[in-house]
Amino acid sequence: MEREKSYAVYLKRGCIAVLKVEVFFKLIAFFVIGPLLDWAFTTWVLGDIPVFNEAMFLSILSPVSLVLAVIIFLAVALWCYYEISCLITAVYLGRMREKLSLEDILKSSKEAMKGMRHFSLPLSAIYFVLFLPLVHAGYLNSLVPKVDIPRFVVGELQRTSMGNLGIRAIQAGYIVVFLILLLVPFAMVLKRESFPKAVKQNFIWYRQFSWKDRFLLWAIFIFWILLENWILDSLQGKLIQDQDFNLSVLKYFLRSHTYRVGLACWIVLALIQCVAIVLVFLWITRLLDKYKALPYLPEQAGGKEGLKKGLPAKAGKERRIARLCKKIWSSRSSKKIWAGMLLIAIAAAATDYFNEAPLMHEPWAIGHRGCIFEAENTIAAVERASGLGADYAEIDVQLSKDGVPMVIHDEDLQRLADMPEKVENLTADQLQELTVISNGEKGKIPTFQEMVEAVKNTKDKTGLLVELKPTAENRDELVSKIIETVEKCNAKNQCIFMSLDYESVYQLQAEHPEWWIGYCIYGGVGKMEDAVWEYNIDFLAVEEGLASNKFMEKARNSGLAVYIWTSNNFDDMENYLEMGASGIITDLPDLARDTIDRYMKDHQEYYAYDGKGYPKKKN
Structure with a gap:
């Protein structure tokens, strides 16, 4: 009974911590990192020249463009890995601490970045940016949430029985590889190891597990994959895409019923995924603990003193700015002018924001x-x-x-x-x-x-x-x-x-x-x-x-x-x-x-x- 109670407590703590992490990373990915990387790729790699279809694959073949594209790809990998390390850390620390702030999780997870400072970084990048999102089970990130075989390729293959068989074989192949390397992210985050050493540690852990525990662990992830595919098939056409989270989100929300439905479905699915992450990661940590293989991770709760030292100076600057703004606003001669200008600006911005060009013709x-x-x-x-x-x-x-x-x-x-x-x-x-x-x-x-x-x-x-x-x-x-x-x-x-x-x-x-x-x-x-x-x-x-x-x-x-x-x-x-x-x-x-x-x-x-x-x- 006590064990069930402690597990329920861990689950509650983990869900709260993971929810904090996901809200933070999704906001940053949608509105900061994503647009910034998109701008960098468009400006530096493509030179502001849009390309389509087969030209996409030829657009980065010049030496300079290729080097810049690799740098951006590695930057994406570091951010994706950082989010996954924060999720693992949140569940891990949730077992030890009653209160866990986002700041604690972010600081503790920075130590896990040591595993990416290695010559194997390109290999790690492929694993975290392309492979894990392709499987899309357990180790999720907000910047590259999912990688799919292009629909125009799948659509043509599905027109023949051999094509369908080939698709199934490819899917089965990468799922098998995923299960074989299942514990690599845990080894990199909890043991601060590079990708090659994490792969080795992954197999060491597997050898310690009994066949029953090994198959049960695999069954959990296979169930995740099957369940999520069923949910996505059920919600086909209802979910909105991640690029629909931009500055026009309010306009989409007010204009489109399907967008409102899609947003609601997206939020529900995101919450389900948060709970699933906690359940699965708790199972893995308990399994490692069972075989005395769970590494000790310092709580990394420090850092608050440094924050407090900077508060007085920062607060003083803010107070001076606030007094200046109040003085300007309180002036009788300018108060009405400022209010009128503000209303005009809001009206102009709203008119431009909600204004839409006509469609060309009936569908x-x-x-x-x-x-x-x-x-x-x-x-x-x-x-x-x-x-x-x-x-x-x-x-x-x-x-x-x-x-x-x-x-x-x-x-x-x-x-x-x-x-x-x-x-x-x-x-x-x-x-x-x-x-x-x-x-x-x-x-x-x-x-x-x-x-x-x-x-x-x-x-x-x-x-x-x-x-x-x-x-x-x-x-x-x-x-x-x-x-x-x-x-x-x-x-x-x-x-x-x-x-x-x-x-x-x-x-x-x-x-x-x-x-x-x-x-x-x-x-x-x-x-x-x-x-x-x-x-x-x-x-x-x-x-x-x-x-x-x-x-x-x-x-x-x-x-x-x-x-x-x-x-x-x-x-x-x-x-x-x-x-x-x-x-x-x-x-x-x-x-x-x-x-x-x-x-x-x-x-x-x-x-x-x-x-x-x-x-x-x-x-």
């Missing part, structure tokens, strides 16, 4: 590669999407060997036709002879002209969102053939265009500035607000992992429509619409149609263009 339902109910990128898939209420159907176009624009996504035919040949190495006739299989359905590869003619005959005149997929050698030819086909079929009002290749976008825009042309983005680094002025585009099509209130606000204020791909969840779609999305690119156009129709009934928005189709521009 569209856009079928991704047609829809999921037929073989992708086939005429049947587009016609089905039209029947399900899609405003546009997104298709992918690339050139055949003989220069014919063909509607197909992959560069090769391995996934769709079980052939290793590349599309650019086969003629149009050879491609059209093939039978492709996707979404459990069979179909034929159409030419772009056949697809355009087919949509012109759809009942609701569904449009095409044409994604150009050129190679470096055939970019000019592809752009030219697309223009030729659209003009030949008189389909300029039924087609809009985009590409991951900005050169194709630029050429198309130069030839036909009156067409609706956008840039497709799956990732980017640098200042988005600079990019939207630099690129000559009408809209952005962004991978849904990039969609946040902050991102959408920047695009909206710059007069750009944003279409988000590939969203197949009702909650996600609703959230994106409240953020200001002008289109949802989805495998399920019927769900998007229903979500948009519901949204339009319940929301009143001001649109710069309220006609049918896309906003017309002068030739």
Whole structure:
């Protein structure tokens, strides 16, 4: 009974201490360290030049940029490790002390930084910044809360059984490695050891544990991983992202119902994680104590005397400033003037703060590669999407060997036709002879002209969102053939265009500035607000992992429509619409149609263009 009582006391102390630590680190990460590191990376590494897609990986390859990027990465690692050391220290000291201040935890944890002053720092950085957030169990931090395999990669792999198997194998692999190195952070924090020595100490502890205790410890973390994945799946589309904590948080909160729901869910999940951290860390410390392996850690409660010494001088300065301010404010001649100026400043700031630019047009339902109910990128898939209420159907176009624009996504035919040949190495006739299989359905590869003619005959005149997929050698030819086909079929009002290749976008825009042309983005680094002025585009099509209130606000204020791909969840779609999305690119156009129709009934928005189709521009 006494043991249960002491454990309950430890749990209460630990929860209070961990909550203090998490509030402190989250505020610092969201509003200080995060923006500072982002500024440093953008200014020093990128040189204030925003880059997107594959250019992201090439932007830091110069020697100077690479060195600066490594320095920033190491700085991130030190901060992530410091937060984890504070969490471990908070639970550890909570076992010994009734009252534990944040100052005590922060000071005691500084000693643990000795383990990072070692030649193995780069290895430690990879472990704390990339690996632990990838698993996201137990050792959490606020600066890099979670690392995921990019959605655009996972999405493509999930379209095949082998891809799904590969994803599961990768996940199982890094979870196994995580369990093998499970006690490394405890060794680094409690024994003040470097990463290599901590790995060695980790295995020493494991050898001391019985098999029962070892498996029980692993089972606890596996349960954490499974439970959190279930919670995240249940809250899909409801949670807000960490970048949504910025100076516009009040505006998001007042404007968006989904933001308020997401914030509430985020807070509840954060509290659950705090309790889970305490429970798990208490279990580990008790386990180490059981085998007489728990290191002695000085309480490090000192330091208050130094603080007291500086108080009188500081207080004296504050009193002098306060007297001066009071004297100025109390002056009758200036009191009304100061009050009026203050009110004007507040009103001006509030007006600017809550002012929003209009959205470009009413939101569209856009079928991704047609829809999921037929073989992708086939005429049947587009016609089905039209029947399900899609405003546009997104298709992918690339050139055949003989220069014919063909509607197909992959560069090769391995996934769709079980052939290793590349599309650019086969003629149009050879491609059209093939039978492709996707979404459990069979179909034929159409030419772009056949697809355009087919949509012109759809009942609701569904449009095409044409994604150009050129190679470096055939970019000019592809752009030219697309223009030729659209003009030949008189389909300029039924087609809009985009590409991951900005050169194709630029050429198309130069030839036909009156067409609706956008840039497709799956990732980017640098200042988005600079990019939207630099690129000559009408809209952005962004991978849904990039969609946040902050991102959408920047695009909206710059007069750009944003279409988000590939969203197949009702909650996600609703959230994106409240953020200001002008289109949802989805495998399920019927769900998007229903979500948009519901949204339009319940929301009143001001649109710069309220006609049918896309906003017309002068030739």
